[in-house]
Amino acid sequence: MSRVRRRQREGSSGAAVPSFTSGEICDKVVALEELELAVRSCVETLESSSSSSSLESKCSAAGKLRLLAKHRSDFRAVIGGCPGAISSLVGLLRSADPATQENAATALLNLSLEESNQARITAAGAIKPLVYALKTGTEAAKQNAACALLSLSMIEDNRATIGACGAIPPLVSLLLHGSSRGKKDSLTTLYKLCTTQQNKERAVTAGAVRPLVELVVDHGAGTTEKAMVVLNSLAGIPEGREAIVDEGGIPALVEAIEDGSVKGKEFAVAALLQLCSDCTANRHLLVREGAIPPSSRCPSAAPLAPSTR
Incomplete structure (x- = not known):
């Protein structure tokens, strides 16, 4: 197992917040306190309306949430429970930038694998935006939006809604x-x-x-x-x-x-x-x-x- 490199960056709150690459997520058991800091930093970037928060930084933040949610159930639960994490990702599903839209769709797919997050994603109004990504996204975004809708369809009441929103x-x-x-x-x-x-x-x-x-x-x-x-x-x-x-x-x-x-x-x-x-x-x-x-x-x-x- 490779030794993990961790970069520290300053979040808007002034606290040192860890940032992770895909390999680091796989290789290191990160303390949940560190995870929460990382997630809050990503959410702050996604929710920021300032000119300094560029599309590139939002794409990067969505990509980090995508990776953090990829491998571990406990990580998915923490991210899903963080205020604003799911809703901010849902908002990016209509992004005109293909990479940002793909990161958001994939992050929501990963989060939806945790059963407790399925109702949260539904409540955040994700069904219509996921259908939009299914229609307009990259090949990967379409595939992952389809799988996210599959996860949401585990809630029986969602099946009719998904169909009515134009997914078929x-x-x-x-x-x-x-x-x-x-x-x-x-x-x-x-x-x-x-x-x-x-x-x-x-x-x-x-x-x-x-x-x-x-x-x-x-x-x-x-x-x-x-x-x-x-x-x-x-x-x-x-x-x-x-x-x-x-x-x-x-x-x-x-x-x-x-x-x-x-x-x-x-x-x-x-x-x-x-x-x-x-x-x-x-x-x-x-x-x-x-x-x-x-x-x-x-x-x-x-x-x-x-x-x-």
């Missing part, structure tokens, strides 16, 4: 155009949000079904199973079932049963069951795709109907 379309955009990590973050967040009826409808309207079906057959992306889980959720509403069939979802899911992993096959069967249980036309499509061998077909029995046990 930019999540679908991230699913379409994001990196591999971005696609995974989008899928996980969409799944959590789509536990509500309205968000399922919003996802279908935003065009989520086509990229989901494409990911089901794209085995190299590492997102096949996650995509099937979200499709299974969307298959719970009539609009979702119609869109899945229209976008070629039945052949894609049948292929997953034939060639997918054990877990993937389970997800595919669950989705097909929803698509076909109440629709004769979809059952015929399923049979035509070869999911049921001819010897096992029974004219009087509905394919994929659950059996008694």
Whole structure:
């Protein structure tokens, strides 16, 4: 473990306040008293309206809070409980400076990993600004804003609010155009949000079904199973079932049963069951795709109907 270097700087209160780099946060157990001084110094910089508090210094302060909140639960709790820390970061989510916005989104993501901070971040009005960062930020800012919204969606009442604030379309955009990590973050967040009826409808309207079906057959992306889980959720509403069939979802899911992993096959069967249980036309499509061998077909029995046990 490397020896930690600590720089002292003078905060506006006149006290010597430690400043830390990423490596120092990882390598040293910092006393909570020192942490509190560092956090207060960062918050003072973020809240300052003086001309001497430049955008660069605010970006730096947000970056320090981001690093301080990265590794330790007790640090996150202290930062979340510091007056002004969360609200000042929320204010930076609409910054025109990409680096500042990214630092703020990432700091809030890190803080949201502490359960007690999720209600604090929500109360600070973070949902709309996080959606803004999800729409306008850098690739990393979009990914981290999506994950922060995922954390906030652990509070059940937030799920409808996040959807109503417009999070679904930019999540679908991230699913379409994001990196591999971005696609995974989008899928996980969409799944959590789509536990509500309205968000399922919003996802279908935003065009989520086509990229989901494409990911089901794209085995190299590492997102096949996650995509099937979200499709299974969307298959719970009539609009979702119609869109899945229209976008070629039945052949894609049948292929997953034939060639997918054990877990993937389970997800595919669950989705097909929803698509076909109440629709004769979809059952015929399923049979035509070869999911049921001819010897096992029974004219009087509905394919994929659950059996008694």
